[in-house]
Amino acid sequence: MNNFVGSYHAAFDKLFEQVKRFSQSILTIAIKSSVPVIVDILLERGLDIARTTCLFANESLTPLGLACKFRRLGVVKTLVKCGVDVNQMELQTQTTAMFHLLGLVYNEQGPGIEFPTQSCEILRLLLNAGAEVGWRELENPHFWTNKPLLGTYLTYATKPTKFDYGYQLHKPLTNAMRLCDQKEATAAINTMLGSRKAMTRLYENNLAERCMEALQHASYQGNESIVEYFMSLGLQPNVRCLCQAVRGKNMRIIQEYIGIRANLDVVEGSDYHTRNLVRRYAGQIPAGAEPLLYKEISIRYGRTTPFAEPIRWGHSELVVMFENMDILETITESERFSAAIFAASEAGNVMMVERLLERTRNMPELITPALPPSVSIATLGNHQNIVLMLMSAGIKPVASCVTMAILIRNVYLIELFLDVAVSIVDTFGLLYLAVRWGNTDMIARLIDADALLNESGCDLGIVELEDPNIADRSPLGEAIYREDDEELLSVAIERGKERLVRELLVRGADPNDPVAISSATIHSADMTSLILGAFCQRKMYSASSALRQAIKDESEEIVRLLANHTDLNEKDKRSENIAKWPGTADGGRLRVFLPTPLGEAILTGNARLVRILLDSGADPTKPGGGQAAASRITHTPLQLAVETGQRDIIDFLIEHGADVNSVPCLWARGTALQIAANRGFVGIADMLLERGASVNAPGSTFHGRTAFEGAAENGRMDMLLLLYHKDVDMIFDGGAQVQRAMHLAEKNGQLAARDLVRELAESAQLLTVMAF
Numbered sequence: 001m002n003n004f005v006g007s008y009h010a011a012f013d014k015l016f017e018q019v020k021r022f023s024q025s026i027l028t029i030a031i032k033s034s035v036p037v038i039v040d041i042l043l044e045r046g047l048d049i050a051r052t053t054c055l056f057a058n059e060s061l062t063p064l065g066l067a068c069k070f071r072r073l074g075v076v077k078t079l080v081k082c083g084v085d086v087n088q089m090e091l092q093t094q095t096t097a098m099f100h101l102l103g104l105v106y107n108e109q110g111p112g113i114e115f116p117t118q119s120c121e122i123l124r125l126l127l128n129a130g131a132e133v134g135w136r137e138l139e140n141p142h143f144w145t146n147k148p149l150l151g152t153y154l155t156y157a158t159k160p161t162k163f164d165y166g167y168q169l170h171k172p173l174t175n176a177m178r179l180c181d182q183k184e185a186t187a188a189i190n191t192m193l194g195s196r197k198a199m200t201r202l203y204e205n206n207l208a209e210r211c212m213e214a215l216q217h218a219s220y221q222g223n224e225s226i227v228e229y230f231m232s233l234g235l236q237p238n239v240r241c242l243c244q245a246v247r248g249k250n251m252r253i254i255q256e257y258i259g260i261r262a263n264l265d266v267v268e269g270s271d272y273h274t275r276n277l278v279r280r281y282a283g284q285i286p287a288g289a290e291p292l293l294y295k296e297i298s299i300r301y302g303r304t305t306p307f308a309e310p311i312r313w314g315h316s317e318l319v320v321m322f323e324n325m326d327i328l329e330t331i332t333e334s335e336r337f338s339a340a341i342f343a344a345s346e347a348g349n350v351m352m353v354e355r356l357l358e359r360t361r362n363m364p365e366l367i368t369p370a371l372p373p374s375v376s377i378a379t380l381g382n383h384q385n386i387v388l389m390l391m392s393a394g395i396k397p398v399a400s401c402v403t404m405a406i407l408i409r410n411v412y413l414i415e416l417f418l419d420v421a422v423s424i425v426d427t428f429g430l431l432y433l434a435v436r437w438g439n440t441d442m443i444a445r446l447i448d449a450d451a452l453l454n455e456s457g458c459d460l461g462i463v464e465l466e467d468p469n470i471a472d473r474s475p476l477g478e479a480i481y482r483e484d485d486e487e488l489l490s491v492a493i494e495r496g497k498e499r500l501v502r503e504l505l506v507r508g509a510d511p512n513d514p515v516a517i518s519s520a521t522i523h524s525a526d527m528t529s530l531i532l533g534a535f536c537q538r539k540m541y542s543a544s545s546a547l548r549q550a551i552k553d554e555s556e557e558i559v560r561l562l563a564n565h566t567d568l569n570e571k572d573k574r575s576e577n578i579a580k581w582p583g584t585a586d587g588g589r590l591r592v593f594l595p596t597p598l599g600e601a602i603l604t605g606n607a608r609l610v611r612i613l614l615d616s617g618a619d620p621t622k623p624g625g626g627q628a629a630a631s632r633i634t635h636t637p638l639q640l641a642v643e644t645g646q647r648d649i650i651d652f653l654i655e656h657g658a659d660v661n662s663v664p665c666l667w668a669r670g671t672a673l674q675i676a677a678n679r680g681f682v683g684i685a686d687m688l689l690e691r692g693a694s695v696n697a698p699g700s701t702f703h704g705r706t707a708f709e710g711a712a713e714n715g716r717m718d719m720l721l722l723l724y725h726k727d728v729d730m731i732f733d734g735g736a737q738v739q740r741a742m743h744l745a746e747k748n749g750q751l752a753a754r755d756l757v758r759e760l761a762e763s764a765q766l767l768t769v770m771a772f
Contacts, residue, residue, distance in 0.1 A: 028054040031066045036074035039063075043082050050085060061100070062088050068101040068126075073118040076125055086131040098131055102149075104140035115142070120152045127156035135161055138172035138192065144179040154187045160194030169210040177217045177226075186225040189214065193233075208235065216241050219257075222250035239266040239306065246309040246318055254318070267303050267335045277301050278464060282312045283346050283381040289408040290433060298464040299346070301373065303339045307331075311352055312343035319352075331359065337366045338374070345378035345386050353386050357393045364394075372398040376462055379404035379413055387413060391702050396420070396667060399427040400461030406433045406442075407463070414442065418449050420667035420702060425450045429458025544597075551600045551609055559601075559609055563616035568597050595640070596622070602641050607648045620658040635669070636662045642672045642688075645681055650688075660693045668703040670710065677707035677723065680716045685723075695728045705744070712741035712757050715750035720760065730764045 027047070030038035031054065043049065054066045064084050067075040080086065087096055095103070101122055127133075133153065138161060143149060163169045176188040193211075211230055218226035219241045231237070237257050245253040268277070278300050285293045307327045310318035322328075331337050337356065344352040360366045371390075375397045378386040391397065397417045402424055405413035424430055430451045434443045547566045550558040595602075598618040601609040614620060620637050638658040641649045650672075654660060664670045670678065673693040676685040685707075689695060699705045708728050711719035730738050738761040745754040 025054065027052060027063060028056060028066065031063060031072055031075050032056075032070055034070070034072045034074060036072075036078045039075055039078050043078070049079065049082065050088070053090075060090060060092055062090055062097060064088070064097040065090060065095070065100045068097040068122060071101075071116045071118050071122060073122055076122050080125050080129050086126050086129045095136075096131070096134065098126060098133055098137055101126070102133070102137040102140060102143050104142070115146050115149055120148050123149060123152045124156050127153070127158070130159070132159045133157060133161055135163055135168040135172055138175065141175055141179060144175045144188075150180070150184065150188070154184070154191060157191050161192045163207055166207050166210050169207050170213075173210055173214040177214055177221070182221065182223045182225065185218075185223060186229065189226060190229060211235055212238065212241075216244045219250065219253055220244035220248040222248055222253065224250075224253060227253055227256070236260075239268045242306045243268050243304055243309050246306050246315070247313060249310075249313075249315050249318065251318075267305055267339060277304065281346075281380070281463075282314075283348060283377075285380075286382040286408050290406075290436065292465055293407060293463075295466045297466070299377065300462050300464055301342060301377075302370075303335055304343065305336055305339045307336075308339040308343035311340060311349060312347055314347055314349075328355065331356075332363065334366050334368045334370065338368070338370050341371065341390075342374045342377060345374040345383065345390065346381065348378075348381050348383045348386065350383075350385060350389075353389055357389060360393055367394045371395045372401065373462055376400045376404045379410070380408060380463065382408050382410060384410075384413065387416075391420070391667075394703065397422050399424045400459075403427065403430060403433070403459065403461050404463075406430060406437065407460075409437055409439070411439075411442065414445070416666070418445065420700075421669075423450075425452070427459055428452060429460070432458055547597050548600055551597060551604060554604055554606050554609065556606075556608055556612060560612050560616075563597070563613055563618075566597065568613055568616060568618040569622050596637075598637050599635075599640055602637055602646060602649055603644065605644070605646055605649070607646075607652055610649055610652055614652075614656050620653050620656050621662065636672075638662065638672050639664070639669075639675055642675045642681070642684060643679070645679065645684065647684060647687070650684060654691055660688050660691050661697060664700050664704065666701040666704075669700050670705060670707075671697050673697065674699060674705060674707045674710055677716060677719050678705065678710040678714055680711075680714065680719055682716075682718050682722055685719060689722075689726050695723055695726050696732075706737060708737060708757075709741045709744055712753045713744035713748050713750065715745070715748070715753045717753060717756055720753065720756055724760045724764075730761050735761065 027039065027042055030036075030042070049063060052063055053060045054063055055061075056066060056069075061069065064076065064079050064086065067079060086098075089096055101119060137143065143153075161172070172192060173189070176185045176192070180188060211233070212235060215227065215230045215235055215237065218230070219237070222245075227237075237260070242254065242257050245257060278298050281297050281299050285297075304312075307319075307322045310316070310322065331340060337359070341353065341356050344356060372395060375387055375390050375395055378390065379401050387397075397420060399422060402414060402417045402422055405417060418424075424446070430446055431443060434446055434451075544566050547559065547562040550562060596618070598610065598613045598620070601613055622636070635643060636658070638650065638653045638660065639662065641653055660672055662671065664674065669675075671693065673685055673688045673695065674697065676688060685693075695707060697706070699709065705713060708720070708723050708730070710716075711723060738757060741757045742754045745751070745757060
């Protein structure tokens with residue numbers, strides 16, 4: 001009231017006396033109570049509206065701001081009529097009346113309360129008076145979904161919104177693109193951004209990036225008006241715009257981009273670790289998979305191209321269009337190849353996978369360490385034929401492939417990946433997912449393959465779930481927790497969950513798990529006894545490192561003492577960085593996983609140490625020769641001994657039950673004899689043959705060699721002669737082995753070995769004819 005000039009009229013004396021007992025001014029009360037006549041009288045009596053503030057809830061507002069906050073239409077009319085500054089900012093908050101009308105305000109009712117019907121008329125009055133709609137008002141999604149209010153804005157707004165930074169433009173553009181139809185979105189963006197002249201500030205303030213995002217979204221939606229608008233403002237469509245247009249199958253926009261010479265097959269997201277290339281899964285989850293997958297899932301991938309997108313989404317006519325432009329024939333670098341093969345694998349497009357892999361025959365450099373995600377995505381869709389095609393082409397599965405196979409519950413693929421020596425020792429969540437599945441046999445298989453037993457968390461690789469907060473329990477805790485869970489699968493019900501828990505404990509699960517102990521006490525006394533009893537059977541974890549050091553030091557007495565307190569058949573979970581390996585996913589490091597203690601002893605060449613460990617329970621048939629994460633090499637103890645050429649240890653292992661014909665790892669390894677043939681150990685090969693090694697055993701399923709082929713490839717002339725005299729069969733397959741041996745020898749520069757193979761083959765055929 002102290003903003004009046006002159007003397008008060010007597011008519012107001014009683015009124016002033018009445019309002020003295022209130023903490024708010026008469027103007028504030030008049031506005032809140034929606035009594036515009038009092039506001040009008042106050043203005044007539046000299047109230048300086050530009051200097052007056054209204055205190056409400058410890059907030060200092062302009063009179064117009066307060067009127068808009070309470071949606072007092074009559075008061076707003078009075079204030080606008082008297083010429084109030086509709087864009088006046090409050091000193092403390094720097095907000096205008098428009099924000100109080102349209103902004104997203106959090107209160108006891110929550111955000112985004114409904115707009116009263118008079119809001120549209122208030123907005124019209126403000127806009128006609130020259131009010132500006134700010135970026136904070138346009139962040140409110142409820143404004144965009146209120147059609148009458150949005151229509152008023154689009155009809156009467158004449159001033160573009162002021163944007164000073166990119167973050168201010170992001171939500172308004174996103175709201176317009178996602179919450180409006182195409183016509184409304186086009187009009188709204190025109191209103192917000194204005195003409196080409198007004199757009200110069202976007203480039204000055206580095207806001208064009210947000211406009212490019214809107215252009216990409218419009219390309220996907222097929223909103224040709226917005227595309228034309230942004231292009232008229234000088235925005236040049238980038239590769240993501242073309243990818244989005246292709247994904248949305250919007251032919252006219254695609255043709256327009258091609259017409260302005262947009263790059264047809266440039267890689268989007270050239271850095272493979274780019275995390276912002278996330279979109280919904282384009283394939284179909286097979287029946288019987290992990291229930292989590294039936295919610296909406298997204299796929300994280302590092303690259304795509306305009307050619308890859310129609311392959312992914314099954315837009316065959318667009319694929320043909322790009323092929324007619326010779327795009328397929330110009331794929332000569334690994335990034336474009338990996339984008340296309342990933343898309344074809346996701347779509348389950350066998351024919352396209354075949355055509356792409358055909359290119360690798362003349363360009364083997366296209367097979368790079370960046371390709372295993374293609375195996376993962378093919379696995380997620382249960383495309384077994386594509387998985388086998390990719391592996392046959394030399395694309396090695398990785399741990400995330402095992403994760404995908406567990407998620408879709410495909411036993412064949414899990415076994416296949418583990419049999420090619422995929423290392424899972426650093427992968428979180430495999431046992432957790434297997435417990436959710438309830439397949440006890442698979443749990444045991446994963447434990448044998450060194451899956452993490454006692455860690456919580458779950459690494460889903462390329463898959464992102466709607467709810468990322470999974471696996472907050474260890475596998476053991478999950479096994480107990482799910483005893484009476486309604487999602488428990490039939491396998492677990494038939495076998496009983498107690499058996500599952502017992503299996504986990506026997507195989508090394510840590511009983512010192514708070515969730516497991518707590519759940520066991522709630523479940524039953526028997527389950528509690530089972531957990532507590534496991535403590536008495538625990539091995540010393542620290543003994544493993546000490547035993548390994550003693551083996552390396554060849555301290556036989558210490559090895560004998562520690563061997564009885566260590567799990568001799570479990571590979572150590574730790575790893576060592578020993579070399580650089582370009583292109584690996586962990587920053588270029590070659591990670592080597594340590595072998596079993598028996599494997600360590602074999603590497604020392606000390607047969608006495610090997611005897612001590614075997615006498616203490618080491619298993620001479622258990623794979624445990626160590627693994628290199630980049631090459632996934634694995635051995636049985638005998639195969640490792642042959643690899644290192646330890647004749648006395650080989651004899652000792654065979655005497656203790658090692659199988660000379662143990663099958664090799666499925667990926668590029670061999671039997672003991674095949675390893676000896678590759679290495680040229682003629683004496684060891686002869687001994688193995690005398691002990692029953694099969695001279696005609698097949699090589700690894702993927703990129704393997706028979707003993708004869710390996711000897712030829714490495715130029716082992718004496719080995720070829722030994723195998724020939726030991727009756728290697730060069731005729732049974734119609735000469736295919738001979739042809740492969742000659743090809744491998746020639747490719748490796750071993751021309752003398754190639755010629756010897758030819759001579760031996762001719763001799764074998766002659767002898768066969770003579771036998772008849």
